[in-house]
Amino acid sequence: MSAAAVLLLGLGAALLVIAAWGVISLPDALSRQHAATKAGTLALTLVLLGAWLLVPTAEWAWRLALILGFLMATLPVASHLLARAAVVEAGLDQQIRDAPLIGDEPH
Amino acid sequence: MKRLAAAVTLLLRFVRATFVSGFETVAVIIKSGRPGGAPPPVAFLRVRFAPMSAQGAALLGSMVSLTPGSTTIDIDMERRELLLHVLDASDTDALVAGIRRDFEPGLRVLFGTEAAA
Amino acid sequence: MMALATGVLVAGAVIAAALASVRIIAGPTLSDRVVALDIFLAAAIALAVAASLGTGRTVFLDVAIGLALVGFVATIGWARLVHRAPRDPNGGEGP
Numbered sequence: 661m662s663a664a665a666v667l668l669l670g671l672g673a674a675l676l677v678i679a680a681w682g683v684i685s686l687p688d689a690l691s692r693q694h695a696a697t698k699a700g701t702l703a704l705t706l707v708l709l710g711a712w713l714l715v716p717t718a719e720w721a722w723r724l725a726l727i728l729g730f731l732m733a734t735l736p737v738a739s740h741l742l743a744r745a746a747v748v749e750a751g752l753d754q755q756i757r758d759a760p761l762i763g764d765e766p767h
Numbered sequence: 768m769k770r771l772a773a774a775v776t777l778l779l780r781f782v783r784a785t786f787v788s789g790f791e792t793v794a795v796i797i798k799s800g801r802p803g804g805a806p807p808p809v810a811f812l813r814v815r816f817a818p819m820s821a822q823g824a825a826l827l828g829s830m831v832s833l834t835p836g837s838t839t840i841d842i843d844m845e846r847r848e849l850l851l852h853v854l855d856a857s858d859t860d861a862l863v864a865g866i867r868r869d870f871e872p873g874l875r876v877l878f879g880t881e882a883a884a
Numbered sequence: 885m886m887a888l889a890t891g892v893l894v895a896g897a898v899i900a901a902a903l904a905s906v907r908i909i910a911g912p913t914l915s916d917r918v919v920a921l922d923i924f925l926a927a928a929i930a931l932a933v934a935a936s937l938g939t940g941r942t943v944f945l946d947v948a949i950g951l952a953l954v955g956f957v958a959t960i961g962w963a964r965l966v967h968r969a970p971r972d973p974n975g976g977e978g979p
Binding site: 662663665666669670672673674676677679680681683684689690692693696697700701703704707708710711714715719720723724726727730731734735737738741742744745746748749750 | 885886888889890892893895896897899900901902903904906907913914915916918919920922923925926927929930933936937940942945946948949952953955956959960962963964966967
């Protein structure tokens with residue numbers, strides 16, 4: 661139990677560093693945004709799971725679940741608005757109008 | 768009961784998709800982040816979605832945003848299109864297939880408006 | 885075991901915050917800086933979890949709950965600002 665928890669915490673910490681590295685290395689704000697919000701949240705999910713395995717009591721469990729729930733509820737809103745603002749700031753409106761339609765019709 | 772089953776299936780599929788594509792995003796970062804690595808093939812794309820209510824479309828957009836590698840920029844209810852920014856546009860078929868397979872069936876049971884089809 | 889886990893977590897969060905600082909200083913656009921703030925938020929929550937693992941007290945988890953709740957407010961406020969601000973044809977620093 662404890663070894664799995666440490667593994668999850670270590671993996672979460674490593675993913676957090678990789679997410680931060682993505683923010684450094686990716687070429688523009690929109691792709692950096694993928695790294696920061698998505699990989700960062702995945703890292704935190706692993707950290708919270710690991711913490712729950714280390715201390716499997718109810719008073720920890722509901723607090724950890726609440727953190728994860730708030731993150732999951734606010735992340736799409738922040739990510740969506742951030743992407744829109746980044747598009748406006750970088751002046752990519754034309755690229756958006758030219759975006760190709762992919763995939764078949766839903767059936 | 769059918770709606771409850773659909774909601775649970777949707778949640779499980781969503782969690783799985785989040786983890787799978789989370790690690791794919793990490794792979795993209797590692798691949799393009801090392802010295803001399805090529806930048807990822809980013810793209811703006813439009814994807815049609817199945818007829819559903821505005822709430823369903825908002826939930827679909829949020830789920831696509833939470834699934835790493837793609838961010839919803841706009842939802843066009845009239846043309847039923849999601850405007851996405853994707854980090855790895857090398858396999859767009861898999862992206863569309865993932866949305867169709869994982870998210871749309873459950874959302875159509877919960878929020879579908881078949882009259883609009 | 886516990887000490888090892890919290891040590892790794894703290895190290896990861898500090899490195900992530902350091903890397904995000906580089907991006908905040910370098911910019912070049914406001915979007916980049918706000919994106920780097922998201923990494924700071926994640927690192928802060930990870931540090932709060934590490935603090936409560938280290939001390940065994942849940943009060944630090946309450947801090948993390950607060951952070952998770954309000955962490956996105958800065959992003960939203962900034963996004964509103966960009967939408968309202970006059971457009972800068974040269975890109976760059978933005979409003």
